[in-house]
Amino acid sequence: MNNGKSQAEQIKEISGVNPYKCMKCGKCSASCPSFNEMDIKPHQFVSYVLNEDVNTLVSSASLWKCLSCFACIERCPRDVKPGKLIDGARQMVIRKRFADYLTPEVVPEYLDPELPQQLLVSAFRRYRR
């Protein structure tokens, strides 16, 4: 599926994002509810893609800290939308074999009587192919 494309090209293709448009205003990082949990901050995502340093980005904690809250997507004035870019990176990872961030075997340990089905399907869709 990657047809020999670089990882940066794959992320751009999955996300539909043009990282060159970013003007580093920082609104995304200022809006991000996971900012404190992230080692690479939302406004920095684009640099890793532009510099073809995708391995660093995909092995960062940030990859799994995005909550898909769409605050950065709502507020980005340049239509870069870092939330889409990080999801593109996540998709690129989990589309490979044995790269799931969540597997069914571990689910029982997370269950409690109140846990809504919605949480399981949402987590599986973001964490697993």
Place this chain on the structure above:
Amino acid sequence: MKYSYYPGCTLRTKAKDLDTYARISAEVLGFELEEIEEWQCCGGVYPLGIDEIASKLSSVRALNAAKEKDQDLITLCSACHHVIKRVNDDMKNAEDIRTRANNYMKLDQPYAGETAVLHFLEVLRDRIGFDVLKKKVVNPLKGRKIGAYYGCLLLRPSELLAFDNPENPTIIEDFIRALGAEAVVYPYRNECCGGYISLKEKQMAQSMTDKIMASASGFGADSLITACPLCLYNLNLTESKAKLPVQYFTELLAQALGLINSEEVQVS
């Protein structure tokens, strides 16, 4: 007036209240929720990848079922609404997705985003009218101070959801006022509850909902209402001293319409 209705996975299981109270309230308000036959789970989160097709098909099936009955489609769960509304936009405006989804579906008539997707709250605001709703209230919730918890998925991205002003929404406050209660506006009402992070990292969701609870109770709310089962779950994870009870908005509606007695509902 009859609408197609998409309940979604959790409204059949952990969030039955959200569903039941909506159905009985709709009846009193003069519209009917006709459940789509053999609906499939929306997947909970919108697949953001522009090459994602298979993960959008369950939404397309629901949308097309409503189209075939010539009905608008009503949702209740914030997540289902978000996913189905955005997939509908893709089917209308993203030619590549529309073509590939239709190639797969092989429908008699290709689907191209014809169905109108409405959240139950939008039906109350735009089709029934909060002024009319107010007149139907038999048990006004006087003395209650209720905070609207919007979360993310109903509001953002606003260019697609077109639900309300994403930074300063008013629809749920107007709903609360129509029911005779006081609406408490607090800063964290459209901040994220943590969403799916609460499966693997409960602590992170908890610290987020601690802030939401502190914000709401600091501004004087006695309880919160939500349209999302996952928001409700995450809000209940809080260990904050400021913890407030959380209800589905439809439960509040049924209570104000006199369909359930008030003692039953207090602080579940």
